[in-house]
Amino acid sequence: MENIIYYIFFCISIPLCLMLALLEKKSRLLIFYVATGMVTCIISAEINTFLKESLSLTVTYFVTNISPVTEEIIKLVPVLIHAMFVSRKRDELIGVSIAVGVGFSVLENIVYITADAKALLGDAVLRGFTGGLGHGLFTLISGYGLSFAGSKKRYFLPGTVALINTSAVMHSVHNTLVMKNHYISALAILVLIYVFILYLRYGVSTNKEKTV
Amino acid sequence: MCPLALRARAFVFNMFNLKIGLILLLLVVGAVCFVYGVKIIYGKKISPYFYFIVAAVGCFTMGKLYELVTYCLMGVLPNGFNIGYLSCFGCMLFLFTANYGTVATFIDDGGLEFAKYRLLSLPAPFIVPIIHVSFYHIIPIKNSIFILLATVPGIFAAYYHFKHIIFPDMGFPFVKAIKGCNFVSLFFIYAYTVYMYANITDNILLYLFTSVILAGLTVGLVKSCKKGEELWKT
Numbered sequence: 001m002e003n004i005i006y007y008i009f010f011c012i013s014i015p016l017c018l019m020l021a022l023l024e025k026k027s028r029l030l031i032f033y034v035a036t037g038m039v040t041c042i043i044s045a046e047i048n049t050f051l052k053e054s055l056s057l058t059v060t061y062f063v064t065n066i067s068p069v070t071e072e073i074i075k076l077v078p079v080l081i082h083a084m085f086v087s088r089k090r091d092e093l094i095g096v097s098i099a100v101g102v103g104f105s106v107l108e109n110i111v112y113i114t115a116d117a118k119a120l121l122g123d124a125v126l127r128g129f130t131g132g133l134g135h136g137l138f139t140l141i142s143g144y145g146l147s148f149a150g151s152k153k154r155y156f157l158p159g160t161v162a163l164i165n166t167s168a169v170m171h172s173v174h175n176t177l178v179m180k181n182h183y184i185s186a187l188a189i190l191v192l193i194y195v196f197i198l199y200l201r202y203g204v205s206t207n208k209e210k211t212v
Numbered sequence: 213m214c215p216l217a218l219r220a221r222a223f224v225f226n227m228f229n230l231k232i233g234l235i236l237l238l239l240v241v242g243a244v245c246f247v248y249g250v251k252i253i254y255g256k257k258i259s260p261y262f263y264f265i266v267a268a269v270g271c272f273t274m275g276k277l278y279e280l281v282t283y284c285l286m287g288v289l290p291n292g293f294n295i296g297y298l299s300c301f302g303c304m305l306f307l308f309t310a311n312y313g314t315v316a317t318f319i320d321d322g323g324l325e326f327a328k329y330r331l332l333s334l335p336a337p338f339i340v341p342i343i344h345v346s347f348y349h350i351i352p353i354k355n356s357i358f359i360l361l362a363t364v365p366g367i368f369a370a371y372y373h374f375k376h377i378i379f380p381d382m383g384f385p386f387v388k389a390i391k392g393c394n395f396v397s398l399f400f401i402y403a404y405t406v407y408m409y410a411n412i413t414d415n416i417l418l419y420l421f422t423s424v425i426l427a428g429l430t431v432g433l434v435k436s437c438k439k440g441e442e443l444w445k446t
Contacts, residue, residue: 060286061290064282064290064295065290065293065294065295068295069295069298145267148260148263152260152313152314154312154313154314154317155260155264155309155312155313155314158305158308158309158312158313158365159264159306159309159313161302161305162267162271162301162302162303162305162306162309163302164302165271165298165299165301165302165305166267166270166271166274166299166302168295168298169271169274169275169277169278169295169296169298169299169302170274172278172295173274173277173278173281176278176281176282176285176286177281177285180285180286182285189277196247200250200254
């Protein structure tokens, strides 16, 4: 089977899209963006393949320095479209960006695991944690920042570009560690960022409620 | 291996360790400053200016994490483009946005009365190209171009930073609140530009010097943010 990514994409996205009409508005939005995340995965896979072949770069260099940039730009496009044409509400943008990131990582993880014939259950679990947490968090940071940067036209463009840069650098750090089989270090960094965001989301707001 | 070669190898190895140590210093300082900065500003009704300054520190820290991981796992930074340039670009873009996007239009309507401040600020951005000119012959032209591109937002940011340092308060208390922060950011941009060259040239003394200064300026950025935030409240 050539281009297994398309087989898997249609197997997952068609049921999701069929059920969209039956869902409530909020759930529909999230499921739609999970499917969109898968589309971004396919687009970035195609662009990465094209760039890798045309630039004739080594795999290590490409994975650590080029693919994080293309992936982060493409993943941010649906979030950006949502922010520009649908809504700039912070909660909604956070939900959308997480959904896009999760959709992207689901398809990417399945493709990686099915492509590796020797993959064990442990590999799949580890991949689920690192890839899932990683893509979810990288897009979340862009989406969360976009809810600030998107509030004014004057800093929308520079703010968005700077955010893409930040998430691309984070993505590159993650890819470098994973490339060299330092899965635990990659996971540790992601967990630290995850806990920090959790603290901001729940810890700070709880403290504020107490002081009020 | 002859003793001289061994000694040379040990020397290079120590230099390598020193470089990793300095990146680690910048990473730790950046991470602590970022967390502290977020704690100062998060959820408070203050100008987005401070948000962008803290975001710049975050982007800078990410770049150091990339450098540390790359040096430890690969030994050297890739020749030519590497994603560390994007961290510099992002950091300087955040610093530019802090002034351009949030306060520039509020205090300066483009009228003649403020023309002298705009003119006086013009030399400030030229220091960044001067740094480029003084270093470009030491490193390969390819790297020089990447560093130049990465620091382009810094050229524009330097103009606004300097302008808002010399700008009169004119009944805008926030101009006073951001003055300290602008002062530190201006030197941060210059130091970061020199650091980018020191990183490529392997001039360990210059690297040591710029790293220590950058670490100090990162602390200064967040400290001045704290002061600015206090002034903002009053």
